Amino acid sequence: MVKLFADGGSRLNEKLQLVAVSARKAGQDRGVDLGAYRWVDDPVALASDPNIDVFVELIGGAGGVAKAAVEAALARGAHVVTANKALLAVHGAQLATLAERNGAKLLFEAAVGGGVPMVKALKESVAGSRASSVAGILNGTCNYILTEMENSGRSFEAVLAEAQSMGYAEADPTTDVGGFDAAHKLTILSAIAFGTRPDYEHVRIQGIERVTLTDIRLAAKLGYRIKLIAKGALADGAVEMHVRPACLSYDHPLASVNGSLNALVVDAEPSGQLTFIGRGAGEGPTAASVASDLIDLAEGRAGFAFGKPLSQLAAAPRATPAERGRYYLRLLVKDRPGVVAAISDRLAHEEISIESFLQMPVHSGPAVPIVLTTQTCSRAKIEAAVRAIEALDVVAEAPLLMPVEQAGQSWGRS
Numbered sequence: 001m002v003k004l005f006a007d008g009g010s011r012l013n014e015k016l017q018l019v020a021v022s023a024r025k026a027g028q029d030r031g032v033d034l035g036a037y038r039w040v041d042d043p044v045a046l047a048s049d050p051n052i053d054v055f056v057e058l059i060g061g062a063g064g065v066a067k068a069a070v071e072a073a074l075a076r077g078a079h080v081v082t083a084n085k086a087l088l089a090v091h092g093a094q095l096a097t098l099a100e101r102n103g104a105k106l107l108f109e110a111a112v113g114g115g116v117p118m119v120k121a122l123k124e125s126v127a128g129s130r131a132s133s134v135a136g137i138l139n140g141t142c143n144y145i146l147t148e149m150e151n152s153g154r155s156f157e158a159v160l161a162e163a164q165s166m167g168y169a170e171a172d173p174t175t176d177v178g179g180f181d182a183a184h185k186l187t188i189l190s191a192i193a194f195g196t197r198p199d200y201e202h203v204r205i206q207g208i209e210r211v212t213l214t215d216i217r218l219a220a221k222l223g224y225r226i227k228l229i230a231k232g233a234l235a236d237g238a239v240e241m242h243v244r245p246a247c248l249s250y251d252h253p254l255a256s257v258n259g260s261l262n263a264l265v266v267d268a269e270p271s272g273q274l275t276f277i278g279r280g281a282g283e284g285p286t287a288a289s290v291a292s293d294l295i296d297l298a299e300g301r302a303g304f305a306f307g308k309p310l311s312q313l314a315a316a317p318r319a320t321p322a323e324r325g326r327y328y329l330r331l332l333v334k335d336r337p338g339v340v341a342a343i344s345d346r347l348a349h350e351e352i353s354i355e356s357f358l359q360m361p362v363h364s365g366p367a368v369p370i371v372l373t374t375q376t377c378s379r380a381k382i383e384a385a386v387r388a389i390e391a392l393d394v395v396a397e398a399p400l401l402m403p404v405e406q407a408g409q410s411w412g413r414s
């Protein structure tokens with residue numbers, strides 16, 4: 001639950017008055033006394049109340065009551081502050097249009113990076129530069145799981161179960177570990193950074209479910225740490241957006257962001273590379289970001305939702321699969337003579353050179369994991385090679401393909 005404190009040391013001032021509250025269960029102990037405020041059962045009715053100037057939506061979900069309430073507020077010209085990245089990623093353009101038409105502001109610092117000011121940094125501080133890429137660790141649950149797997153040597157399933165029991169992961173973890181939450185956030189950041197309409201449908205999403213302890217150990221032997229990276233890049237006028245596990249060299253600015261921290265690296269000219277890091281979730285950091293939006297409203301400095309009027313946001317053309325880079329490929333193969341030659345042959349057919357090759361004799365059973373990294377090649381070619389390798393009858397399960405990223409590398413174009 002996101003708790004918003006109107007007293008205490010922030011600059012939330014007398015210009016803002018909390019007048020009413022809504023949630024599902026009126027009598028619930030929320031650790032804060034709401035007795036002084038009017039209770040409204042229906043959030044849409046609250047958002048429609050003509051006496052309320054600002055509606056703060058902390059319900060969640062891309063549709064349902066959250067969307068209905070935000071629309072009700074914006075439609076009558078009331079400002080909205082929300083932490084709801086799913087809603088913004090999927091319906092951001094429509095909501096920003098509604099806000100503009102009715103003279104309302106739509107603010108959402110808390111929706112991305114929790115307490116880390118990523119939205120405002122891109123909207124305001126980086127506005128004088130031209131961003132070429134944004135790359136972040138935007139989901140604390142995934143980062144916690146990967147960090148714990150590396151530190152404790154436990155499996156994905158064991159760490160996830162522990163995170164669920166401690167309340168760090170949802171009972172249904174799909175949104176987090178499947179990469180969808182990070183994709184929602186990436187959609188918002190890319191829209192602001194590149195001046196394009198939010199375009200969630202075109203994010204290529206791969207979660208961390210298939211990253212094993214073996215991957216973490218073998219990647220470490222090769223000098224890499226595995227992270228779930230959400231990255232948007234502007235290339236040849238097109239926007240590429242990916243959420244996927246990646247192997248980062250240890251000197252990469254995101255490689256040392258551990259536990260539940262979030263971070264964002266922005267490459268922009270002329271400002272150069274900028275890094276933002278901090279707590280990406282939790283009631284305190286999230287409430288602080290909500291409060292900062294409220295202060296912006298009270299002090300009259302809230303701008304356009306995505307940094308520019310919606311009419312000036314381009315519909316970004318989708319990138320062609322022109323990505324080039326180095327790749328990590330993990331295979332589980334039956335331990336038979338000729339396997340390595342068959343794999344090398346499929347790679348050679350696509351003109352892909354192997355950079356390193358590792359085998360780990362840790363698996364029980366007839367199949368063994370092998371890992372190889374490639375020299376720079378096109379993604380289209382490595383994907384073609386992976387399809388051919390997967391068709392070999394010695395391959396025991398679907399291969400895992402991850403990009404390899406070095407510090408200072410222009411992602412996807414090396």
Ligand SMILES: NC(=O)c1ccc[n+]([C@@H]2O[C@H](COP(=O)([O-])OP(=O)(O)OC[C@H]3O[C@@H](n4cnc5c(N)ncnc54)[C@H](OP(=O)(O)O)[C@@H]3O)[C@@H](O)[C@H]2O)c1
Binds near residue numbers: 001024058085281
């Ligand atoms: N938690 C974080 O660290 C964090 C960080 C950044 C962004 N966010 C975003 O903030 C939003 C809320 O997340 P959360 O973690 O605070 O979720 P949460 O703990 O589940 O809180 C959701 C709140 O919405 C209320 N609610 C849900 N359905 C409702 C309905 N149909 N009618 C009225 N009230 C309803 C709930 O009421 P009851 O309490 O009565 O059930 C609860 O107070 C989400 O969009 C999330 O992505 C959260």
